[in-house]
Each structure stands twice: as structure tokens, then as C-alpha cells.
Amino acid sequence: MIKFINVSKVYKNGTKALENINITIDKGEFVFIVGHSGAGKSTMTKLLLKEIEPTSGKIILEDKDITKVKNRRIPYIRRKVGVVFQDFRLLPNKTVYENVAFAMEIIGSHPMEIKKRVPEVLEMVELGEKANDYPDQLSGGEHQRVSIARAIVNNPPVLIADEPTGNLDPDTAWEIMKILKGINGRGTTVLMATHAKDIVNCMKRRVVALEDGKVARDEEKGVYEYEF
Template identity: 60%
Template structure:
């Protein structure tokens, strides 16, 4: 479970990104985070995987407060949180298999376990046949699906997707959404920041709308709304 209690975030330059956000996201939910540019969506998302630390308030992930944990604890918390980025962040000199395997290697998993698990998740994202290829030989959608495979290879409780379709054409975006839906259907919580109005309005999920650092709307099976 993800729980924020009166979370504020002010940056050194004076920008107030979050202004007292309180929200609960339950296990197994699929949540869109929407709002205009500069509303605080990215800060909200980064708080969940402790890329940013709140100025004030509590952020509980499975009852552990990310606002107060020690730095050495952060890597262990992140093992249960997968992150999918807009720009993929794949390692260009590693194959598809090696990019996904890397997430298991850094935690010291056994080679036999790594091979089995990596092939499982590549099969899930329908890229098992491209395991030996390098990222620059893949389409944008395929690269994003590799990124998704890497994010779930550790069996995380939560997948955070920060504008995962932002660099993709419409058809490819739907392929990526199908993959995220499948992951969610298997029990993983998905929290996705997006500007894609068509996706939000077509694939109905919970919508949290943020404006000026506060939650202005929180709807089950909500719609995107009107934003520039």
C-alpha cells in the first residue's frame, strides 16, 4: 500500500511542487496521475520511489516511511518498486537479455534464477525472440517494453511509470498500455503519470488529478480532463 499524509515539497529555488497532498493507493490498483505541466506530477511520482524526499509529511510504502528511512535502506525499498521511464534508460552496450538481467545481478541473484526469470518476463512483454539484440536495433515501443520487463523482473509490488508513452506513436502507445494492463491484472500496483488524454479516457482506471501541487480530483474510472 502507498500512503501519503500531508506531503509538502519545496525546492531550494523556491518552487513549491507539492502543497499538502494526502492520498492512499491500495494494492493492485491502476492509477493515472494527470494534470498540466508544472503541476507536481513528476514530484509526486518521484516521491514514491524516493528519488525525491518530502520537505514535510509522511510517505508510507508497505508501512515504511520513505521520509525518514536511512540512505542505506533505500536500495532495499526500491527492490519492491519497478520504474519505467519516458526515455527508456536502457544500457546501449548490453543486449535485451543483459539489460533485464542487470536488475537481478546487482542484488546478487543466482545465474540459473536470472536466466529463468529474465526469459519469463521477456515472454510476458513478447520480446523473448529479441533477447540477443541490442537496444538500438529495436523500435521505440520495443525498447519501452524491455524497460517494463526490467522494471518487473524483481517481482515488485509497485510499478511506477513516468510518461511511458510520451516518446511513442499512438499505435505503439497502445501496445505498451496492453503490457502495463497485463502486469496490473497479475496483481502488481501500477501508478502512471501521463499527458495522454486518449489513453486515460479509453482505458478507464482511477484518475488522480494534480494542479498547483494539490489533488483537485480523485475519481474511480475517471477521465483526463482539460489541460494545456
């Protein structure tokens, strides 16, 4: 599903963000990517989304080497990866329904398909009754649910959640984790970058710990050993 093969990334200012990373993530896995700020978590996400290119090495996504694709193919690669951000990034002048529908519109989905799919996904994240509300009418947890719905509405095989609980209270954070767990249970591969030690330790899923751009630990049912 996803392979980082001898991947290194050195930015123009000389910063070594990743150094000789080798990771294989199988289809359907739920993997936590942990580590202090600057450890390389965001760089991994940007590489998968083709926002940046590795200095060396290969990245495989669904059996294709995405380090060699032409620029015109990048939008198609990004369709395979849904992203949930910490700061939600909703469009303030669009309703919940319209925010989610927009993700389908930009890839040219048929209006009838959008009309069918969006309500299904909103029910999945328990926001069916909020379809006509605007972002300023929603709580923080509801904002994140809309963000998740938007990320999965096009059925991407991979979902990246970048600190999805970072701005939420503990109870709401666990509600979001329940939704992500359900999405993973339906076959979507989930990569979650996080500092949430309690969530990582309770979920008992695979943990890849980065430190100074290197893989410090890679354990099945691991724990978050770092102190804050």
C-alpha cells in the same frame, strides 16, 4: 499499499511542488496521475523513489514510513518500486537479455535465478525472440517493452510508469498499455503519470489530477478533463 499523508515539498529555490497531499493507493490499483507540466507528478515519483525528501508529511509504502528510513536502507526501498521511463534508458552495449538481467545482477540474484526469470519476463512483454538483439536494432515500442521487462523482473509490488507512451505512435502506445494492464492484472500496483488524454479516457481507471501541487480531482473511473 501507498499513502501520502499531509505531504508538502518546497524546493530550495522556493518552488512549492506539492502542498498538503493526501492520497491512498490500495494494493493492485491502476492509477493515472495527470496534470500539466509542473503540477507535481515528477515530484511524487521522486519522493517514492527516495530521490528527494518531503518538506513535511509522511509517505507510507507497504505499511512502512519511508520518510524515516536510514540512507543504507534506501536501496531496499527502491527494490519495491519498478520504474518505466519515457526515454527508456537502456544500456546500448548490452543485449535485450543483458539489459533485463542487469537489474537482477545489481541486487545479487543467483545466476540460475536470472537464467530462469529473464526469459519468462521477456515472453511476458512479447520479446522472447529479441533476447539477443541490441537496443539499436529495436523499434521505439520494443525499447519500451525492454524497459518494462527490466522494471518488473525483480517482482516489485509497485510499478511507476512515467509518460511511458510519450515517444510512441498511437498504435504502439496501445500495445504498451495492454502490457501494463496485464502486469496490473497479475497484482502489481501501477501508477502512470501521463498527458495521454485518449488513453486515460478509454481505460476508465482511477484518475488523480494535480494542479499547482494540489490534488484537484481524485475519481474512480475518471477522465482527463484538461485541454492541451
